[in-house]
Amino acid sequence: MTTFMLSDTTAGKISAQLMHLRHQMGAPAIGMVLTLVVVCEERHQYDALRAASEAAREHPSRIIVVINREVDEHIRLDAELRIGESTPGEVVVLRLYGELTQHADSVVSPLLLPDTPVVVWWPGAAPDVPSKDSIGALAQRRITDARGLSDDGIRSLVIRAKGYARGDTDLAWARLTPWRSLLAAAFDQPVGKVRKGIVEASTGNPSAPLLAAWLSDRLGVPIKVGDSDGPGITAVRLQLGEGELAVVRTDARLATLSRPGQPNRNVALARRHTSELMAEELRRLDSDEIYEASVKRFARTYKG
């Protein structure tokens, strides 16, 4: 891993330095498939960068981390460049001071890889309308994370639905994929009419209402959200004509699927790391219409 620090610099100098470092290592920039811009606070930087780098093992990318520092300091741009054998791409950590924090796009835009997709990820707080944000506007895909806002997660989904644009998505939705996949697999065998249902999860978990919204959107029946001790989502129970189809997971790892007339079965259903969620997000860069339908449905029914 080669690390290079640049203080009080410009995007042009960063670009030149990146090219210089690459030539020095004898490895030209090949195979990078996208630019991932991570906009976060200093305290989230380590975890976010780690997850992004791991996701980059599946999707080699140039990762640009944008950290806005004190607004009332002198205008300054500090950059940290990392090119390593451990990651296939490049990492640029940008720290912006002073008035420059309002114009981060002017630094980011010259550093994007040409003619390849751009993805922006806000691990913590995100703009109300990501697609109208100056950095968000550069991207095809904008990833927010409702759970990144510890207590306000559920309410933030309403904002997401209002400000939705094609290409928006939320990690609270990606966290549901194994649940949705398991439920869909259960429905591959006919189950008959579903009357109503409930999703049980730890209080304030933003994924739970999304799952309920998706189920009620697809099944056309009311699905409630109930509280449990967690962790995360602990159960989905669907009331059938006779009996119940249920997926119950109490230890965050192994779930039990039960349905009328059939034996209970255990299925691995582990909670996933952020890096796995990001890898899933980066796998398909077209807009996620099912997420759109679900988050908008949730927003319509939300009574906060």
Next chain:
Amino acid sequence: MTDPGAPVEEAVTAAAAIAGISTTEEVVAANPLRDPRDKRLPRVAGPCVMVLFGVTGDLAKRKLLPAIYDLGNRGLLPPGFSLVGFARRDWKDQDFAQLTHDAVKAHARTPFREEVWKQLLEGIHFVPGEFSDDGAFDALAMALAEIDQTRGTGGNYAFYLSVPPKFFPLVVEQLKRTGLADAPDGSWRRVVIEKPFGHNLQSAHELNEITTSAFPESSIFRIDHYLGKETVQNIMALRFANNLYEPIWNRSFVDHVQITMAEDIGIGGRAGYYDGIGAARDVIQNHLLQLLALVAMEDPTSFEAQALRREKEKVLKAVRLPSNLGLNTARGQYSAGWQGGEKVVGYLQEDGISHESTTETYAAIKLEIANRRWAGVPFYLRTGKRLGRRVTEVAVVFQRAPHLPFSKDDTEILGQNALVVRVQPDEGITVRFGSKVPGTAMEVRDVSMDFAYGESFLESSPEAYERLLLDVMIGDPPLFPHQREVELSWKILDPIEDFWATQGQPEPYESGSWGPPSADAMMARDGRVWRRL
């Protein structure tokens, strides 16, 4: 022998194929939770049991069991999935579980997770017995019925015959006798068989009669693991998703095509299987001719099994052998030598090989394809053991530029443009073209432009067997060769084998070299050379 391509039979198999999938695909279509736009949801197999014959074999330990675990780890195995092992061992369930556990730990691609293992472990069963033992198969049938009760697998069984072909008749007969081959309404029974699919047209046909006596063609899945490889599937993406290559993918621009599968190892412990079979039957008949079909075929109307197989069959039917087989084929047998820094013995000195064996360990053949696209473009296929290194690739070599406005000296070292699909081990695509050497002179030299899978989509590309096992459980056949393709391939190879049988001892080549001199001479006669790999 009836013509396997008869249209009546095709109509029957098509109808049977549709009937076979109705249990899965119609239900999926009716599933309110599925939506084609919902691309996050993976294809998950329905509840089923995989019955594995030959669990103690190398393939099971190194590939199949790890692939099943990896599928589970990726969340692609259905709830209730059960794995039944059948072998001639005095084992209990837990012994088989231990074997699986060790195989998974040693060879799985994805990290070991306790909860995934727990899910798998609950469904692991073992039935001991011989293939000739009626009692053992009755026990198997009872075990499967019980699994249906306790695990909700709904009578859906896939039988994986990872056993030598001489046991096929026995196993198939037993499956028929116990009624395991007949699927009740609303469920499916599938059988998976591995190469070799016979050793010539006649035996391939007989083998097929045995399998089709119990299973309809739509329920037979012939595994050619090359077709499960990402790079091989990418040949279709490269050709049919891009506009860049198809216009030049024909006789107007292509000079010739080289398809190579080179191995650095010898025959290892496979003496019993390999002797009398040889390189051409082992590799060219299946892997290399399938690669040829994918490279040379016209665009299929869709990627459904029927459409894809039809195009492959068309091109295999158009393959023509050279009139003089003596000048346009080559075969060799490795002799003692040094391979990668190790001293190795020759083929005739290997354990279990007769000193007079005439089995070839290297085979090269020239084929032509008689259609408008390829007329006059030779396809050179070669494979061998104990060659310089392990590599499989398809190289499409283009004609030289019709006119070079440079002086002769400037382009002296300029070769032909080539597009190379590297199948393994370093998966990717290379384009070779001429470029100016920096400096004041106008000197042009070959350079490579590289696309490496490992760089653009690092890691976690699934193992070929993962994809193929999942396709078997879902009932998705495009990546499995049809019996007609198998028989067409034998029709291509049989005359060559017959000719070779009259030629006595193959030409020896030193281990670690790139094959016998006659293979180079065969290319030299056409004014070409093998790519140095």
